[in-house]
Amino acid sequence: MKITVVGAGAVGATTADNIVRKELAEEVVLLDIKEGLAEGKAQDMSQTAALLGFDSKIIGVTNDYAQTAGSAVAVITSGIPRKPGMTREELIGTNANIVRNVAENLLKHSPEVILVVVSNPMDTMTYLALKATGLPKHRIIGMGGTLDSSRFRYQLSLRLGASPADLNAIVIGGHGDTTMIPLIKHATWNSVPVTQFLSAEEQQQIVADTMVGGATLTKLIGTSAWYAPGASSAAVVESIIRDQKKLFTASVYLEGEYGQHDINLGVPVVLGKTGWERILDLPLDEEEKAAFAKSADAVRNMNNVLKEIGAL
Ligand SMILES: NC(=O)c1ccc[n+]([C@@H]2O[C@H](COP(=O)([O-])OP(=O)(O)OC[C@H]3O[C@@H](n4cnc5c(N)ncnc54)[C@H](O)[C@@H]3O)[C@@H](O)[C@H]2O)c1
Numbered sequence: 001m002k003i004t005v006v007g008a009g010a011v012g013a014t015t016a017d018n019i020v021r022k023e024l025a026e027e028v029v030l031l032d033i034k035e036g037l038a039e040g041k042a043q044d045m046s047q048t049a050a051l052l053g054f055d056s057k058i059i060g061v062t063n064d065y066a067q068t069a070g071s072a073v074a075v076i077t078s079g080i081p082r083k084p085g086m087t088r089e090e091l092i093g094t095n096a097n098i099v100r101n102v103a104e105n106l107l108k109h110s111p112e113v114i115l116v117v118v119s120n121p122m123d124t125m126t127y128l129a130l131k132a133t134g135l136p137k138h139r140i141i142g143m144g145g146t147l148d149s150s151r152f153r154y155q156l157s158l159r160l161g162a163s164p165a166d167l168n169a170i171v172i173g174g175h176g177d178t179t180m181i182p183l184i185k186h187a188t189w190n191s192v193p194v195t196q197f198l199s200a201e202e203q204q205q206i207v208a209d210t211m212v213g214g215a216t217l218t219k220l221i222g223t224s225a226w227y228a229p230g231a232s233s234a235a236v237v238e239s240i241i242r243d244q245k246k247l248f249t250a251s252v253y254l255e256g257e258y259g260q261h262d263i264n265l266g267v268p269v270v271l272g273k274t275g276w277e278r279i280l281d282l283p284l285d286e287e288e289k290a291a292f293a294k295s296a297d298a299v300r301n302m303n304n305v306l307k308e309i310g311a312l
């Protein structure tokens, strides 16, 4: 079985590295448009096999989609990342055409593929991939909420002095600085609501820090993050490939769920061998419902830009 990762930059290479270490496929193909980049990174990763003890084969290719033929899952990370001070939404003009072109090329060689879209602005890029390819909705998954939820658990763990592994907490809505919704009232520490241990101010601060998690790292590093994004993308792929039925927040096509239509937005979904298998219906209160509707409005505005720039 084969998995492809498109984009051999920071996030793509880290995703591929996690995938080979977990031995999720016999063969991993890393593809980039930049001559030699994917080949070099794949060779570098291959040279860790003797030390780390994995048997997966990884090859790098320059824009050669024939090598990706028959992929079960493909992760799209190609495109530009933001610089400090930018929003993810500002990347649309460059990334839309890249993502559309990559998704179409992948489909030509792997008609049964499940696509995991990572490139930003992620919800809109996922919507674009769905509309451009016409793939069944269950086979297009936007990765963002898995990362945001992991960051939320990190922020909670710092304040609570708890292990992130003991915390159950999710972020829904868009993958944007102002559109994501960390559901703190639903978060638990081994089934005890975290709100029991945190003041209102502390709760607000955790939510705020989670929402700007990506922007904070971009400011510190000078470009956007890759370790947690790569690990999150690989975790999504693992649940699909191993049919784990894990519950992750992912950007999926909504047809009435959570009161939304014709949009990709982050909601809790079960991930298994057919892609996203079902959406979990969370009982949101009025405040959370209003935040979700506002998030949807913002993402829909970005989706409309796709038409303006001729990507759809
Ligand atoms: N959804 C998320 O949670 C999340 C997390 C982190 C980063 N991202 C996004 O992922 C994208 C990649 O980030 P990065 O840090 O890896 O950037 P990067 O610049 O390190 O890597 C991007 C790679 O894409 C390649 N590329 C560009 N056009 C291509 C094409 N047509 N075909 C194949 N490859 C192509 C580039 O050559 C480059 O190697 C960005 O858009 C970033 O915003 C999303």
Ligand SMILES: O=C(O)C[C@H](O)C(=O)O
Pocket (backbone or CB within 6 Å): 081, 082, 088, 120, 147, 175, 213, 214, 215, 218, 224, 225, 229
């Ligand atoms: O912050 C970014 O621009 C990259 C990514 O979406 C992230 O959340 O790390």
